[in-house]
Amino acid sequence: MEAYKRVALARKKTRPTGQDFIDNLFTDFIELHGDRCFGDDPAVITGLGQLMDMPVTVIAQERGQNTKSRVKRNFGSAHPEGYRKALRQMKLAEKFNRPIVCLIDTSGAFCGIGAEERGQGLAIATNLMEMMSLTVPILSVVIGEGGSGGALALGVADEVWMLENAIYSVISPEGCASILWKDASKTKDAANCLKLTAHDLLELQVIDKIISENHRDFKNVYRELKIGLYKSFKKNQTLDSDQLTINRYQRFRKYGAIESIAKL
Amino acid sequence: MLSKGLFKKPKNELEAQHRNKRKTDPAIPSELCRSCPSCKQLSFTSDLENNFHVCPKCGHHFRINARQRLNMIIDQDTFVEQYHDLSSNNRLEFPGYDEKLEQATLFSHESEGVIIGTGKIDNRKVALFVMEATFMMGSMGQVVGEKITLIFEYALKHQLPVIGYTVSGGARMQEGMLALMQMAKTSGAVKRHSDAGLLYLTVLTDPTTGGVTASFAMEGDIILAEPEALIAFAGPRVIEQTIRQRLPKGFQRAEFLLEKGFVDAIVPRSTQKETLTQLLTLHGIPKGGDQNGSI
Known part of the structure; x- marks a missing residue:
């Protein structure tokens, strides 16, 4: 399938959002609010739930399911307090030795005056650094759109999975077309060049697994995710915490490692 | 000179x-x-x-280039560069990227957007990275990310502080997700260096934006900035387009970040070496030390 078609599917308004995934993957879910510093960011839902018989911390970006909730959720674009709330929950997960599930779905971290004033760059940077050394298993799943740094701030995990029609990109194809070619009509070309589909990214080893989607029915997706997450956490819980963080560091260390960039 | x-x-x-x-x-x-x-x-x-x-x-x-900066802060003839020749390839076969790399190399006389190595400041040995604006606006692709990671790993191994000068337009889109991954990779290297109790100082210069701001630029133990430097996650033009209003004067400049509490101090170029020396001294970084970092 053409890359831009995937972009359209990933952004489709009827596509299940973070909240749908929470409802279908976990039982006994309780939402926990606030970053204890500035406020509560509705673009990120954080809380606790049971993954079968395993208590887990859940962090999900939420785009909103109808016009009213999309406005409330800022269309899934988080402010710094959203990332700080996520980090607070991750630290709690570490304290109580719970695995962490991150569900990524955002067009990007919000670009606005308030976001800059409150340190958007710092908030993302802090998450990248801290997630790298958390001593509990983390698994991130890109369920819709993975928009640049705003997605990566929840994406430093032991494994990163993607739904078949999700995308994950350094910049939106629109942004790329307008910056590089000063031509918004080249969006489709940009989508191709950026290698943002799940299949491309599996080949580049940016992700570890694709969850196949079938005929707009997400029941299979939920089932596969539920079992997959559970198995992965069980496996990673047997590792001692040093080994877990070494593996996570190595997972990201390999991108552009000196042996692979060659041309010395 | x-x-x-x-x-x-x-x-x-x-x-x-x-x-x-x-x-x-x-x-x-x-x-x-x-x-x-x-x-x-x-x-x-x-x-x-x-x-x-x-x-x-x-x-x-x-705006000045990386070598000029090095001359300003490093004791004469003490800089030892590492991985000078490391240059990028076009793994994604992104159209036009090969030509851009070629132009950038000719224009900047550098092989990539950052210089790394070790040197001495007031006879105190430090590891350094200095980004180069004339090489594709200091954008971070795999080589920039790799060189920054390598210098942090070197500094960790040899127990050295790291001083980093940033200038960047952000992640390099021609390298797609492999560029974005450099944010995580460099952050991991900073974290390991930090967890070992070692010092990391950043000096943010005009402009430091995007994926670099959202990773190693903001991860310094102490963050300094040059006067009036633009320091942002999203650049002013992107914000104006998003919110459709003019931004206030001085928004996202170093002075604004100081006021909001995101940088420790604004240090003009004329006193940077002095300030760095002072901070190194206050952290007990010793004078002397041989080439492999032992004292």
Whole structure:
């Protein structure tokens, strides 16, 4: 399938959002609010739930399911307090030795005056650094759109999975077309060049697994995710915490490692 | 230092073209004088060089390249560069990227957007990275990410502090997700260095934006900034387009970040070496030390 078609599917308004995934993957879910510093960011839902018989911390970006909730959720674009709330929950997960599930779905971290004033760059940077050394298993799943740094701030995990029609990109194809070619009509070309589909990214080893989607029915997706997450956490819980963080560091260390960039 | 460009002929067409573009007044050779973008006054290039490339009239900090910065802060002849020749390939086969890399190499005389190595400041050994704006606006692709990671790993192994000068337009989109992954990779290297109790100082220079702001630029133990440097996650143009209103004057400048609590201090170029020395001293970084870092 053409890359831009995937972009359209990933952004489709009827596509299940973070909240749908929470409802279908976990039982006994309780939402926990606030970053204890500035406020509560509705673009990120954080809380606790049971993954079968395993208590887990859940962090999900939420785009909103109808016009009213999309406005409330800022269309899934988080402010710094959203990332700080996520980090607070991750630290709690570490304290109580719970695995962490991150569900990524955002067009990007919000670009606005308030976001800059409150340190958007710092908030993302802090998450990248801290997630790298958390001593509990983390698994991130890109369920819709993975928009640049705003997605990566929840994406430093032991494994990163993607739904078949999700995308994950350094910049939106629109942004790329307008910056590089000063031509918004080249969006489709940009989508191709950026290698943002799940299949491309599996080949580049940016992700570890694709969850196949079938005929707009997400029941299979939920089932596969539920079992997959559970198995992965069980496996990673047997590792001692040093080994877990070494593996996570190595997972990201390999991108552009000196042996692979060659041309010395 | 002698005026570097004064007697130099352009090496190639591209360089010549670029020089012509930069001429501000056709009557005055561009190498002799430069007009200040801030106060519009002309200054002799030689005066600027003697003044850390800072406008003597209004204090505006001209953009300078990485080697000029190194000369300003490192004790003479102590810089030992690492991985100088590491250059990028076009793994995603992104259209036009090979040509861009070639142009950037010719234009900047560097093989990539960052220089790393070790050197001495007031006879105290440090690991350094200095980003280069003239190489594709210091954007971070795999090589930039790798070099920054390598210098943190080296500093960890040899128990050295890291001093980093940032200037960047963000992640390099021609390398797609492999560029974005460098944010995570470099952050991991900073974290390991930090967890070992080692010092990391950053100096943010104009402009530091995007994926670099959202990773190692903001991860310093102490964050310094040059006067009036633009420091942002999203650049002002992107924000104006998103929220459709004009941004207040001074928004996202170093002074604004200081006021909001995101940088420790604003340090003009003329006192940077002094300030770095002071901070190294206060952290007990010893004088001397041989080449492999042991004391």
